[in-house]
Amino acid sequence: MRQTRKDRWRRVFLLAHSLMTGLAVFSGMSDGSFVHPQIALAQSEFSLELPLGLDREHLLIPQDNPLTHEKVTLGKFLFFDTRLSANETIACASCHKPALAFTDGQPVSTGIHRQQGGRSAPAAINRAFSTVQFWDGRAATLEEQALGPFVNPVEHGFATHDQLVAKVQSIAGYRPLFQRAFGSPLITKDRIGQAIASFQRTLLSGNSPYDQFTQGGREDALSARAKKGMQLFFGKGRCFLCHTGPNFTDERFHNLGVGWDGDHIDLGRYTVTKAPKDIGAFKTPTLREIARTAPYMHDGRFATLEQVVEFYNQGGIQNPFLDPLIQPLNLSQSEQADLVEFLWSLNGEGWEVEPPTQFPQ
Numbered sequence: 001m002r003q004t005r006k007d008r009w010r011r012v013f014l015l016a017h018s019l020m021t022g023l024a025v026f027s028g029m030s031d032g033s034f035v036h037p038q039i040a041l042a043q044s045e046f047s048l049e050l051p052l053g054l055d056r057e058h059l060l061i062p063q064d065n066p067l068t069h070e071k072v073t074l075g076k077f078l079f080f081d082t083r084l085s086a087n088e089t090i091a092c093a094s095c096h097k098p099a100l101a102f103t104d105g106q107p108v109s110t111g112i113h114r115q116q117g118g119r120s121a122p123a124a125i126n127r128a129f130s131t132v133q134f135w136d137g138r139a140a141t142l143e144e145q146a147l148g149p150f151v152n153p154v155e156h157g158f159a160t161h162d163q164l165v166a167k168v169q170s171i172a173g174y175r176p177l178f179q180r181a182f183g184s185p186l187i188t189k190d191r192i193g194q195a196i197a198s199f200q201r202t203l204l205s206g207n208s209p210y211d212q213f214t215q216g217g218r219e220d221a222l223s224a225r226a227k228k229g230m231q232l233f234f235g236k237g238r239c240f241l242c243h244t245g246p247n248f249t250d251e252r253f254h255n256l257g258v259g260w261d262g263d264h265i266d267l268g269r270y271t272v273t274k275a276p277k278d279i280g281a282f283k284t285p286t287l288r289e290i291a292r293t294a295p296y297m298h299d300g301r302f303a304t305l306e307q308v309v310e311f312y313n314q315g316g317i318q319n320p321f322l323d324p325l326i327q328p329l330n331l332s333q334s335e336q337a338d339l340v341e342f343l344w345s346l347n348g349e350g351w352e353v354e355p356p357t358q359f360p361q
């Protein structure tokens with residue numbers, strides 16, 4: 001009983017305290033460009049407008065990290081801020097560029113000190129529709145994913161997350177943004193992850209010609225070729241067996257043989273599960289915006305969609321762990337071109353954002 005009353009008083013105190021710091025922060029920042037007066041104190045729900053073709057049923061927003069305007073605003077700054085790397089040159093946006101549907105156009109990415117990793121940067125869009133993250137699914141949530149690159153020696157290059165937190169703490173202008181997003185100015189690794197994940201969930205892709213044709217009643221949204229390609233995609237081409245649902249992925253892992261023809265085999269999902277069935281298996285990527293996000297596959301080996309389709313047509317690359325769903329397709333040249341035409345119709349909208357022009361100081 002006494003415990004409860006004490007708790008209640010503590011809550012009242014904390015509330016009053018955070019309101020007061022909120023006010024102090026608000027008045028102190030009234031000249032700053034980051035604070036919008038109406039939302040300086042309360043956190044406001046960010047309601048995601050889904051473009052045509054995406055549906056709420058598949059949306060994944062964890063209960064302990066509800067989407068708010070304040071977190072999205074903070075997460076956007078953190079995503080674009082190059083100061084958050086060991087030598088202040090690399091931001092998430094260095095490899096996930098808004099102009100390229102949040103990939104980098106490189107076979108494999110170049111991070112800090114111009115070092116290269118072994119994998120291609122996926123188009124970081126429609127992440128709110130994905131369970132596990134990364135080509136091998138090693139991050140169980142987007143919150144967890146968002147923290148990985150900071151301590152990757154070839155990405156942001158911090159030795160520990162404490163160094164990242166210290167760097168954010170050293171920039172005074174971030175404090176009021178954490179205050180508004182989380183109710184107190186405390187800066188922690190978890191809060192950084194939650195804010196960046198929130199921003200990433202706002203990067204969507206839908207309303208493509210394919211969506212307009214299938215759901216928008218626009219018969220003319222697809223060319224005759226693309227319509228034939230669509231039939232192949234969902235039929236003889238077998239693509240839909242893995243690239244399925246609104247985001248064109250089953251969220252599962254498959255071995256297509258990519259990498260088995262070179263001198264370096266990436267074991268993929270196996271490194272996470274240690275299950276033999278996962279040897280050389282990678283996560284089925286979304287195909288939305290695919291014509292904008294070359295080069296393709298986890299090692300960025302294909303420069304064009306024509307090459308990708310040719311690869312599938314010949315039945316992937318033989319290896320002891322090849323997924324049985326991958327089989328030679330016997331598509332004619334003209335059918336392959338139709339399929340490529342269809343893939344172009346998956347370019348949509350919902351991911352275009354303007355990078356910040358000034359950052360918290």
Ligand code: HEC
Pocket residue numbers: 079090091092093094095096109110111112117119120121122123124127132133134135136145146147149150154155156196200
């Ligand atoms: C040096 C380039 C580089 C930087 C910097 C970088 N990434 Fe990535 N990102 C990659 C690569 C490469 C992968 C694929 C790695 C893998 O799957 O093993 C990836 C994977 C991802 C994924 C998974 C997408 C999916 O489809 O599973 C997300 C989301 C992402 N990055 C967001 C971020 C965020 C947020 C930051 C900043 C904290 C960041 N990245 C920094 C290159 C980079």
Ligand code: HEC
Pocket residue numbers: 122123233237238239240241242243253254255256258281282283284285286287290293295296297298299305308309312313323325326339
């Ligand atoms: C057995 C499941 C499966 C089938 C069937 C399948 N895919 Fe894939 N797709 C994947 C996986 C897994 C990857 C990533 C493989 C890797 O990088 O090792 C991928 C990658 C891709 C990529 C590159 C994506 C990127 O971001 O780099 C394209 C394009 C693609 N597939 C199109 C197709 C088309 C077109 C078809 C039908 C002809 C098809 N896929 C059939 C599972 C499949």
